[in-house]
Amino acid sequence: MHPSARISAAIEILGDLESRRRPASDALKDWGLSHRFAGSKDRAAIASLVYDALRRRASARFLMKSETPRAEMIGALFFARDMSVDEIAGQFSGIGHAPAPLNEAERQSLAAQNLEGAPDWVLGDYPEWLGPHFSRAFGDEAVAQGRALATRAPLDLRVNTLKATRPEMLVELEHLGAQTCRSAPFGLRIPQGAAGRGAALDAEPAYARGMIEIQDEGSQLAAALCRAAPGEKVLDLCAGGGGKTLALAATMDNRGELFATDSDGRRLTPIFPRLERAGAKNVVVRAPRGKNDPVADLDGQCDLVVVDAPCTGVGTWRRNPDAKWRMRPGALEQRQAAQDEVLAKGAAFVKAGGRLVYVTCSLLCEENEDRVAAFLSQNPDFACESAGDSLRLAGLDGLEGAASPHGPGLRLTPARHDVDGFYVAVLIRKG
Known part of the structure; x- marks a missing residue:
């Protein structure tokens, strides 16, 4: 054509x-x-x-x-x-x-070439009704953050340390122009082709052999902040297709127990071939069956529970730009209710001294800091780890300005960190 x-x-x-x-x-x-x-x-x-x-x-x-x-x-x-x-x-x-x-x-x-007099939502290319929410979340940076969310997303890969090292994959993918990601310890970034055309990874032996996985650097950082360790008992409560489950399994070096489940069993379907390809052997997938909770036996036993909560997906607009125009105000309210519910559910599985990590790919306060604040007010046996401690304990550098100015947790944004938008809060159950 x-x-x-x-x-x-x-x-x-x-x-x-x-x-x-x-x-x-x-x-x-x-x-x-x-x-x-x-x-x-x-x-x-x-x-x-x-x-x-x-x-x-x-x-x-x-x-x-x-x-x-x-x-x-x-x-x-x-x-x-x-x-x-x-x-x-x-x-x-x-x-x-x-x-x-x-x-x-x-x-x-x-x-x-005249955008003079255009309101912030036009300059930032986000829906008008979200204007007050963006102003609250970003203040004077609302337009800049909106513009960053309106750019093309890069192609990021995570090296699967169960099968390969990053230096090995840099050599293997040199012909694609692979470079190390700025902050993710196992991340690689592939430059985009003309008009945003990405590399054909399906044809790469390293991909077929499970040495690399497609995963945005922001998602990799969110998984790293969980600090899953070998030998721990870990529950990924909203595993979906398994992107973070695979990252957690690699961090655990296939030692310990990693349970993956989701409220909608259909979302778990892609996880099985991905686990096999990646060589992740410590993962137990538990799909819901009827009204029985498939992970009820883990109550109060987990060192780490990851709640990758359902959200509006504002942080992924670079990859899903149509989603921002299909989003309606009622969806935000529905998501908040679901987030409160899944946080409360996840807390029951955390043992004393364990971690409950709340993650969203949204950048709206209503889905992030507000939800954590509401949870902490109802659960005095939990405390939120400081952003500085979370970064230090995860060994992450290059994330200046990640501490949320609106409350507990960290914010990763395309404008500041060149990643998809993510929010992460590490909550500790008091001993």
Whole structure:
């Protein structure tokens, strides 16, 4: 497909998203099924265009003075692709499958490059209703944090220390330009290709042999802050597909017991082949069956309980930009209730002197510091470890400014730490 035809396809998919309000991945899949002539490179390029437009939707609409999918795409090419007016006009030629030529109003909007008078939510490309929440969480940095969340995410890998070392994988993946992550001790970062196209890891022997796992550096740091140790009894209460479970198993060097469960057993399905590939042998997966709690026998016995709580996912907007526009205020309230519930459940499994680690991939105070404060007020037998102690005990460096200014815990953000957004609080049960 010609690049201009890919732009037309992306505009079509953006229109589908606007009318049907569904995940971008579903719309992209359906488009591919109905346009089988498009090759894998075409589909990847179209997806990249769609996600760039979603990342910059608010600022693109403001710049173009229009809320149409066409305006979103034009604005995204300008903001996310750094294309000049003439370069954009060259793609909007109206020839063949190219979009119709730019009209005079569109040319003027692009030439003016004017975001003067735009509110913070437009400058930061986040939903208007989240404005007060961003102001509370970030203060004067709200726009900068929003813009960082509107960039493309890097491709980060975690070296599986059960099978390999980071120096070995740096050599193995040298042809991909692998570099060490800034703070994660076993992290590697692969530079992005043109237009955000990532490396084809499925073709890499190191990936097939379980020597590396795809995991954002922020998620790796959250797992490191848990300080799972060989010989401990550990419970991953919201294991899902097993990303953090695998990291914990490696940290434990396959010694001790690591139980992985989730309230929705279907989310555990991907964990089994991942565990086998990674060589993680100390993990026991317990899926829920009926009304019986699959980990009830662990009550009060665990050295560490990890609660990777369900959340709005604000911190993952770089990877899931469509999620921020589908998010509604009611979802935030629902998540808070679920977070309180899972924190209370997790606390019951922690033994005296043990750790309850609360993790979210959100950056909103309502899901993070507020939830920990509410939990501590109801559970005086727990205390929150200071951010400095958590970093020191985990042996982590390069995380300046990670201590939350709003209460207990740590905040990792793309603007400050170049990672997905995460919140981590280490809670200690008093002996």
